[in-house]
Amino acid sequence: QPSSLLVSACLLGQAVRYDGGHLLTQHPFIELLRKQNRLVSICPEVIGGLPTPRPPAELIASGKIVTIDGDDVSAQFQKGAELALKKAQETGCSFALLAAGSPSCGNERIYDGSFSGKLIAGAGATAQLLMDHGIRVFNQHQLEQLEVAMGS
Template sequence: MFGEEMKKLLVSSCLLGKPVRYDGQSQNLLHPGLESLKQQGRIVSFCPEVAGGLPTPRAPAEISQGRVLTQDAHDVTAEFKAGAQQALRVCKEQGIRFALLKESSPSCGRNYIYDGSHTGQKIRGMGLTAKLLSDNNIQVFSEQQLPALLAALAKV
């Protein structure tokens, strides 16, 4: 509409206060910069796990040897991959080049994910959605990188 200044941002729904996390909770991220983007209508809320067909609440899942498994070893890789593909489709359809995703999630983790042992240990790595978006030239930031994201958005 007004060129570059109307660029949209894909944001994990849980960071916007939606109770879509595995435990049925949210992780509402309150920040003036994010509020400003909301008011400008530039935020596209998305939860890849829900989009992939998983219920809320759901069993916690972690990536282990390339698969996404719940604590009782139920394989939910297909649902996680489907949600990642839908996130990419939304970004392509809306010309989204930036995403703000929930750190540590097996979908959205940007810098860290749980190690697959279901013991609370984190390792460096990316969730399925974060990796797919990043591999498709969409800049992915975690909630801990919000200042860097806002700076990057200001430059486009």
């Protein structure tokens, strides 16, 4: 049974980003998986209960995730991460393609909590939970590595 791929909904063109936009990412490997019915779309922040559009949020030093207005949205981010993990496990996804830099989806870098556009090493809530459970997480700038890792 070949693995399916959990994908950030915004990378598939769904307008679910905090600003109401998307990050449509087109690539032959994504098209191939789509034809094979192996894409599983998810937006952790939306399934975690947040509206679109929504205020930007970042992980701060205390470990909480707060919006630019100072509201604590850690619970919604955590719920979204848990639902994403559940969906990945239920649909046989050993791999995920998640949007870089997001406080949910970022796999290598996230914003530093100062809302000044500064990236630091770290992972978003969903990316981290998936990785903790053995799912290999790539971002949209790592599609070649993803393709090699998944084979086809």
